[in-house]
Amino acid sequence: MVVFSSPAAFAAMPTPAGTAINHPVARIYTVSLPGGEAESNAPAPSTVQPIYGFRENPFTPTAVPLKIEGGQPAAYTFSIVNNGNAAGAVRVNVSAMSNAAMYPGVTWSVEVDDASPFVSGLAWRNSGTSVASVAGDTATSGISVAPGSGATFTMRVNGAGATHGATAAFSITLETIGPAPGLPGGAYDSEYNSLSYAGPASVSSGDMVNTVPPSLTITSPMEGQETSAGLLAFQGVTAPGVTATVNVIGPLSGQQYVESVPVGPSGSFNKNVLLFAGANQVQITAMDWMSNTAAQTLTVHNDEQAPVVTISMSDNVVGPNVAVQGRAYDTLNHMQSYTLEYGAGENPTVWRTISTGTSAIGSAAANGTLATWDTTGLSGVYTLRLTASDRAPFNTTSEARRTISLTNLTALTGTIPAGTWTMVALPGTPTESDPRTFLGGGRYEVQRWDPTAPTDPDLLKYKINNISISNAGMGFWVKPYDAPISYSVNAYTTNTSATVEMQIRQGWNQIGSPFKQRGTSLDNYEWGRVQVMINKGAPGQETKTMADAITAGWIDSRIYEYSQSGYVGRGPEDGLVPNKGYFIQTFRDCHLLFDPGAGLPMGLARIVRPAYEWKMRLAAETEGLTDADNVAAVLLGAADGFDPADSGEPPVVKPYVALSFRGESDPADGQDARLAMDVRPNLVVNQTKTWNFVVEISDPGRNVALTVPEVENLPDNYKFTIKDELTGSEFDPKLQNTYSYFETGSARQFTLTARKMADLAAARLTKRFPRGWTMFSVPLEPDPSDVRFQLADHIRDIQVFQYFDREFYDPDHEQKVDIQAGIGYWAYLEDERDIEFTGKKLEEGAAVEIPLTQGWNLIGNPYESVDVDGERMRFERSGESVSAEEAVERGWIAPFIFEFNNVTGGYERHQIGVPLSPWKGYAIKAAEACSLIIQP
Numbered sequence: 001m002v003v004f005s006s007p008a009a010f011a012a013m014p015t016p017a018g019t020a021i022n023h024p025v026a027r028i029y030t031v032s033l034p035g036g037e038a039e040s041n042a043p044a045p046s047t048v049q050p051i052y053g054f055r056e057n058p059f060t061p062t063a064v065p066l067k068i069e070g071g072q073p074a075a076y077t078f079s080i081v082n083n084g085n086a087a088g089a090v091r092v093n094v095s096a097m098s099n100a101a102m103y104p105g106v107t108w109s110v111e112v113d114d115a116s117p118f119v120s121g122l123a124w125r126n127s128g129t130s131v132a133s134v135a136g137d138t139a140t141s142g143i144s145v146a147p148g149s150g151a152t153f154t155m156r157v158n159g160a161g162a163t164h165g166a167t168a169a170f171s172i173t174l175e176t177i178g179p180a181p182g183l184p185g186g187a188y189d190s191e192y193n194s195l196s197y198a199g200p201a202s203v204s205s206g207d208m209v210n211t212v213p214p215s216l217t218i219t220s221p222m223e224g225q226e227t228s229a230g231l232l233a234f235q236g237v238t239a240p241g242v243t244a245t246v247n248v249i250g251p252l253s254g255q256q257y258v259e260s261v262p263v264g265p266s267g268s269f270n271k272n273v274l275l276f277a278g279a280n281q282v283q284i285t286a287m288d289w290m291s292n293t294a295a296q297t298l299t300v301h302n303d304e305q306a307p308v309v310t311i312s313m314s315d316n317v318v319g320p321n322v323a324v325q326g327r328a329y330d331t332l333n334h335m336q337s338y339t340l341e342y343g344a345g346e347n348p349t350v351w352r353t354i355s356t357g358t359s360a361i362g363s364a365a366a367n368g369t370l371a372t373w374d375t376t377g378l379s380g381v382y383t384l385r386l387t388a389s390d391r392a393p394f395n396t397t398s399e400a401r402r403t404i405s406l407t408n409l410t411a412l413t414g415t416i417p418a419g420t421w422t423m424v425a426l427p428g429t430p431t432e433s434d435p436r437t438f439l440g441g442g443r444y445e446v447q448r449w450d451p452t453a454p455t456d457p458d459l460l461k462y463k464i465n466n467i468s469i470s471n472a473g474m475g476f477w478v479k480p481y482d483a484p485i486s487y488s489v490n491a492y493t494t495n496t497s498a499t500v501e502m503q504i505r506q507g508w509n510q511i512g513s514p515f516k517q518r519g520t521s522l523d524n525y526e527w528g529r530v531q532v533m534i535n536k537g538a539p540g541q542e543t544k545t546m547a548d549a550i551t552a553g554w555i556d557s558r559i560y561e562y563s564q565s566g567y568v569g570r571g572p573e574d575g576l577v578p579n580k581g582y583f584i585q586t587f588r589d590c591h592l593l594f595d596p597g598a599g600l601p602m603g604l605a606r607i608v609r610p611a612y613e614w615k616m617r618l619a620a621e622t623e624g625l626t627d628a629d630n631v632a633a634v635l636l637g638a639a640d641g642f643d644p645a646d647s648g649e650p651p652v653v654k655p656y657v658a659l660s661f662r663g664e665s666d667p668a669d670g671q672d673a674r675l676a677m678d679v680r681p682n683l684v685v686n687q688t689k690t691w692n693f694v695v696e697i698s699d700p701g702r703n704v705a706l707t708v709p710e711v712e713n714l715p716d717n718y719k720f721t722i723k724d725e726l727t728g729s730e731f732d733p734k735l736q737n738t739y740s741y742f743e744t745g746s747a748r749q750f751t752l753t754a755r756k757m758a759d760l761a762a763a764r765l766t767k768r769f770p771r772g773w774t775m776f777s778v779p780l781e782p783d784p785s786d787v788r789f790q791l792a793d794h795i796r797d798i799q800v801f802q803y804f805d806r807e808f809y810d811p812d813h814e815q816k817v818d819i820q821a822g823i824g825y826w827a828y829l830e831d832e833r834d835i836e837f838t839g840k841k842l843e844e845g846a847a848v849e850i851p852l853t854q855g856w857n858l859i860g861n862p863y864e865s866v867d868v869d870g871e872r873m874r875f876e877r878s879g880e881s882v883s884a885e886e887a888v889e890r891g892w893i894a895p896f897i898f899e900f901n902n903v904t905g906g907y908e909r910h911q912i913g914v915p916l917s918p919w920k921g922y923a924i925k926a927a928e929a930c931s932l933i934i935q936p
Contacts, residue, residue: 003677016394018124019190019864020313020336023533025494027768028673032257035767036414037039045400049432051640054295057567061113061417073277075551076505083820086230086762088577091360092363093726097882100225103520104709105918108711109703109933122821124583124738133815138203138515140289140737143486147466147646153381157408158768161276162712163576164302166209172692176799177443179230179675181508183899184717185670186370186501188288189668190397190507192394197421199727204420213237213286213288213289213292213293213294214242214286214287214292214294215237215239215294216233216236216237216238216286216295217236217237217283217294217296218235218236218296218298219235219236219237220233220234220235220236221233221234221298221300221529221763222298223298223299224298224299224300224301224737225298225301225304226300226301226302226303226334226393226394227275227299227300227301227303227393227394228298228302228303228304228306228390228393228394228395228396229275229302229553230274230275230302230304231272231273231275231657231728232271232272232273232275232300232302232842233271233272233273233590234246234269234270234271234273234282234284234298235268235269235271236268236269236272236284236296237266237267237268237269237773238262238263238269238286238294238301239267240265240266240267241263241266241288242263242267242286242287242288243260243263243286243287243288243315244257244260244261244262244263244269244284244285244286244287245259245260245261245284245285245758245896246258246259246260246261246271246273246282246283246284246285247279247281247282247283247446248273248274248275248276248281248282249275249281249282250275250277250278250279250280251276251278251279251280252276252278253576255276258275259271260283261694262288263286269284270603271284272728273334273526275302275381275688276302276912277303277304277305277331277332278301278302278303278332279299279300279301279723280299280300280301280302280823281297281298281299282298282299282300283295283296283298284296284297290751291539295653295802301332301757303330303331303334303390303394304334304396305331305332305396306330306388306396306397306398307329307330307334307335307338307390307396307397307398308327308328308329308330308364308388308398309326309327309328309332309386309387309388309398309399309400310326310327310367310386310400311324311325311326311339311370311384311386311400311401311402312325312326312327312367312402313325313326313384313402315404315405316404316405316407316409317375317376317404317405317406317407318373318406318409319373319376319379319406319408319493319724320375320376320392320410320411321372321373321374321375321405321410322372322373322406323369323372323373324340324354324369324372324373325367325369325370326361326362326367326370326400327361327362327363327367327368328335328357328360328361328362328370328388328548329360329361329362329363329388330360330385330388330390331364333360333389334391334394335358335360335388335389335390335394336358336389336390336391337356337357337358337388337389337392337590337686338356338357338358338361338370338386338387339355339356339387339388339425339458339684339854340353340355340356340370340371340373340385341353341354341384341385341386341387342373342382342383342384342385343383343384343902344381344382344383344384344496344497344498344596344597345379345382345383345384345497345498346381347383347621347639348383348385349636350597351385351889353575354371354373354384354422355370355371358780361895364571366485368565370386370582371647374408374409375406375755376408376517377408377410377493377496377515377516377517377518378406378408378494378496378497379406379407379408379494379495379497380406380495380498381403381404381406381491381497382403382406382500383401383402383404384401384402384403384404385399385400385401386398386399386400386401388685389688395686395688395755396688397494397686397687397688397689403538407493408489408492408493408496409431409491409492409493410488410491410492410493410516410653411488411489411490411491411493411517412426412427412428412430412489412490412579413486413487413488413489413490414486414487414579415444415484415485415847416475416481416484416485416486416842417480417484418480418483418484418485419479419480419481421477421478421479421562422478422479422562423471423475423476423510423511423561423562423580423582423583424475424477424512424579424580424581425474425475425476425510425511425512425579425581425582426469426472426474426489426491426512426579427472427473427494427512427513427514427515427516427578427579428472428491428492428493428494428516429469429470429471429472429491429492429494430469430489430490430491431485431490431491431492431812432489433468433469433470434467434468434469435469435476435478437523438488438489439478439485439487439488440483440485440487440660440738440850442480442482442483443479443480443481443482443898444478444485445464445477445478445479445481445482446464446476446477446478447459447462447463447464447467447476447477448462448467448473448475448477448510448511449461449463449508450462451504451505451507451508452505453511454506461507463478470800471502471514471517472491472492472494472500472511472514473494473500473502473511473512473514473594474510474511474512475509475510475511475512475582476510476581477510477581477582477583493516493673494514494515494516495513496518496596498596499593499595499596500514500515500592500593500594500596501533501536501591501592501593502514502591502592502593502730503589503590504584504586504589504590505586505590505592506587506588506589506592507586508584508585509583509584509585509586510581510582511582511584511592512576512579512580512582513525513577513578513580514594515578515594515596516578516579516794518596518597523575524577524578524624525573525575525576525594526572526574526575526576527546527559527570527571527574527576528545528546528547528571528572529541529595530592530593530594531544531545531546531549531589531592531593531595532544532545532546532547532549532555532591532592532593533590534554534588534589534591535590543649545591545756546572546843547572550572552605552825553587554586554587554588554590555584555585555586555587555590556584556586556587557571557572558571559574559582559584560582560584561582561583562581564584567583567704568893570582570841577752580754580931584586586741586900596788601854604778611633612635612636612867613634613635613636613682613683613715614633614714614715614718614754614900615631615632615633615713616631616632616633616708616711616752617629617630617631617704617716617721617735618630618632618659618693618706618707618752619659619707619708619709620657620658620659620695620704620705620707621657621703621704621705621707622657622697622703622705622743623702623703623706624884625655625656625657625697626657627656627657627658627659628662628709629676630649630660630677630693630933631676631677631678631679631910632661632677632678632679632680632691632693632752632754633677633678633679633680634680634681634683634689635679635680635681636679636681636682636752637778638679638681639680639681640680640681640689646675646679647676647778649674649675649676651657655698655699656696656697657695657696657697657698657704658691658695658696658697659695659696659706660674660675660676660691660693660694661675661676661678661691661692661693662672662674662675662692662694664701676885678691678693683754683756684756685756685757685758685759686755686756687755688753688754688759689753689754689755689756690752690753690754691751691752691754692749692750692752693749693750693751693752694747694748694749694750695747696746696747697746697747698741698746699882700745700746700763701743701744702741702742702743703740703741703742703744704740704741704743704744704748705738705739706722706739706740706741706750707735707737707738708722708737708738708740709737710847711733711734712846712852713846714733714734715760715846717756717757717758717759717760718754718755718756719754719757720732720733720734720753720754721741721750721752721753722750722751722752723750723753724739724741724748724750725748725749725750725751726748726749727741739761755876760841761786761840762783762838762839763780763838763839763840764836764837764838765778765779765780765836765837765864766833766834766835766836766837767834767835767837767919768833769827769829769832769834769835770829770832771827771829771830771831771832772825772829772902772904773826773828773900773902773905774827774828774829774900774902774921775824775825775826775858775899775900775920775922775923776824776825776827776860776919776920776921777821777822777823777824777825777859777860777861777918777919777920777921778819778820778821778837778839778858778860778919779841779861779862779863779864780821780837780840780841781820781821781839781840781841781842781862782819782820782837782838783838783839793835795873805824815872819839821848821860821862822850822857822859822862822920822934823841823850823856823858823859823860824859824860824921824923824930826858826920826921828853834844838855840908842862842863842936843863846936847925847933847934847935848862848934848935849876849931849932849933850932850933850934851931852893852924852926852927852929852930852931852932853925853926853928853929854926854928855925855926856923856924856925857923857924857925857926858921858922858923859897859916859921859922859923859932860916860919860920860921860922860923861916861917861918861920861934862934863918863936864918865918866916866936867916867918868934868936869913869915869916870883870884870885870912870913870914870916870935871913871930872934872935873912873913873933874932874933874935875887875892875893875930875931875932875933876930876931876933877928877931878891878895879928880929880934884912884913885912885913887912887913887930888912889929891928891932892926892927892928893912893924893925893926893927893930894924894925894926894927895911895912896910896911896912897909897910897914897922897923897924898910898917898922898923898924899920899921899922899923900921900923909924910922912924
């Protein structure tokens with residue numbers, strides 16, 4: 001504290017009240033006095049009433065606390081009483097001292113007045129104004145206190161720029177004025193006799209009380225702020241030296257706690273406050289040394305819990321209209337939306353929407369109806385998926401799945417004309433297998449060709465008795481004699497969740513489409529999309545496309561329908577019409593395979609290069625030890641649980657630093673998997689997924705660096721956060737790719753959170769293709785990748801082939817043709833034309849990985865506006881990454897690539913490293929399986 005003190009030489013020594021005062025003439029004491037003036041009084045042995053820190057007689061300097069803040073003066077009031085022992089009035093002297101050394105840059109001022117409101121009447125000796133001189137000053141009141149009366153004075157002290165709790169210094173002395181008996185009143189200099197003054201009989205003062213509360217400002221969070229973190233930092237500034245606390249009150253009874261808030265030397269504070277679920281009343285309080293209090297209260301909302309989602313259904317469900325029961329709500333009413341979808345099989349790769357909504361369904365006490373699912377045309381094993389997301393900023397997502405066996409009955413109807421044979425094939429399995437049960441009475445014939453029957457001179461191989469239609473797609477003949485037959489039969493819908501197998505024998509067979517419809521699709525099933533399998537379940541089992549089976553001599557190139565008493569041949573490009581029967585000749589026993597997704601957008605597909613939406617590489621390093629090959633990723637077709645896309649973390653060997661993902665179950669040992677690669681399925685917009693990983697070191701007490709290299713490859717439509725679960729520190733790897741810490745233990749847990757903020761905007765690119773053969777590539781990621789979807793308007797006029805792993809694929813192949821950036825393809829066009837592709841352009845800076853199998857591979861430039869030369873190519877094999885030149889030297893790849901010349905019909909040879917142009921395809925030969933990494 002700064003101490004304002006009274007100079008001892010000026011301190012009068014007043015006598016107690018009621019004391020008789022004599023006024024002898026005396027010489028002044030021989031002392032050196034400032035200003036050459038002295039004032040004296042007769043010594044008195046008793047102690048006077050204290051005034052502003054002067055505790056004893058004689059007066060000695062004493063610390064006086066004085067609180068200054070925010071330009072508000074500290075005000076103090078004191079009173080004096082003239083006891084009348086002397087005839088003169090009392091004069092008040094106030095002194096102010098400078099404290100520039102203790103508070104540099106602070107300008108102090110002291111004002112003294114008689115009472116509030118303040119009036120004029122005081123003059124500072126040095127400044128000549130009502131404001132004291134910075135160097136120190138004395139103001140004398142212009143109001144005299146007559147004998148037997150009193151007066152109250154108020155003093156204000158201010159310091160411009162002073163902090164809370166700063167103190168000033170001052171002193172107050174009193175002296176009588178006016179003549180004593182026989183002598184004039186006043187002061188004498190050192191050359192004259194001094195007048196002995198009679199001091200006042202009593203001096204009193206009030207308590208020095210600070211009444212101004214400290215300043216308090218909360219800068220973060222804002223009123224009404226919402227969070228899902230559970231822990232929120234309250235930041236702000238108050239006066240230095242105060243005591244601060246936080247009082248948190250939750251929404252439920254008993255939810256309250258109080259904690260101290262550390263305040264820094266400058267008055268700033270930063271307190272992590274643990275929140276209750278729901279609305280929290282958070283009050284920050286600052287109290288100074290005089291118990292003056294400032295408080296500020298904010299309401300903040302915390303919701304860490306994801307929405308509640310459940311699907312309540314039995315294992316076996318009968319359609320067509322299925323009421324899906326369950327729940328989709330948020331306990332704190334923050335749910336933004338929910339989506340109910342279905343997909344074929346137990347682990348679908350394709351999902352179709354049943355319904356979406358924004359209102360809560362069900363509650364903690366009861367289920368509600370999520371949707372009425374129209375399952376017309378569907379049958380088999382299906383999985384339903386319910387996802388729900390909270391609105392921003394909570395951004396939590398929940399998912400529930402339910403796998404069911406779906407059965408549907410459908411009415412199969414038709415009219416068979418009289419007088420002619422009609423070949424019928426029911427697109428479903430009838431509940432009554434004998435056709436006569438649904439054809440009714442009347443005169444008609446029914447017969448079915450049996451290729452295994454002995455040849456009869458009359459019936460040939462036809463059966464006319466004991467005909468049983470036990471499976472969908474079995475053909476048979478009907479001939480009414482007297483009148484047309486209109487039939488209606490209930491049938492089980494054919495399984496649309498898996499490939500349907502139809503066994504046929506060598507020779508002629510009567511067949512038809514097994515599907516009345518496939519979900520909402522009423523398209524006829526194209527014959528060329530049927531696959532053929534031989535030797536099922538036996539050595540030599542093999543499956544071919546229809547075109548290949550025809551070429552191999554397994555099956556006839558034509559099928560035949562019967563129309564108006566005659567056969568009409570159909571080819572692979574023609575569709576099988578539901579309810580219509582066909583004859584097909586095979587040259588060996590086989591099975592026909594009907595993929596329910598064949599020919600439909602989003603059907604089953606083969607992906608040459610895994611369709612990663614993003615990959616994040618994580619590395620840990622400490623004192624020469626590194627674990628750099630760890631990947632979190634999102635991949636089309638992956639599963640949340642352990643699947644082939646994931647990769648295990650190898651066993652450690654000391655000394656080590658090891659980073660591994662945790663939390664997934666490895667079915668091989670039933671233990672928590674330690675994964676070096678943790679791949680999840682694609683996210684929908686506003687969905688969030690988390691990856692838990694641990695960094696372990698064998699020797700504690702080391703600095704560890706967690707690094708996210710190649711952040712330029714991360715997509716802009718995702719928000720990423722990595723959190724240190726020990727300290728609570730978080731960082732965005734796209735803004736900060738290294739996080740360092742000192743590890744005192746052996747392991748530290750982190751959480752990676754990825755939230756999909758939006759879908760990437762679709763791009764449309766058009767390229768003019770020449771007539772004839774062309775080797776091409778597409779500089780974007782088509783979506784969907786199926787070439788039949790991309791070239792839907794041209795597929796009849798364009799032949800497209802994909803060459804991979806020594807095999808050609810055409811659109812009718814069981815795995816189809818999938819267009820992907822960086823992959824090359826063959827196309828044949830009858831005429832020159834413009835072709836448009838729709839999809840997503842690669843992220844700026846994103847690398848593309850292309851797997852190369854042993855032998856020839858077709859590649860392309862994945863970027864629209866960048867030529868890819870040798871500097872942009874890397875080849876990886878067995879964990880090593882080398883340049884194109886070194887890959888040639890090591891014998892991984894041949895030194896040349898080949899480009900097809902559409903004009904000459906020949907190949908042009910280029911040295912590895914020659915720039916690859918957008919839209920062109922190239923052939924490259926690999927001696928060993930490896931990966932080509934292309935970067936822009």
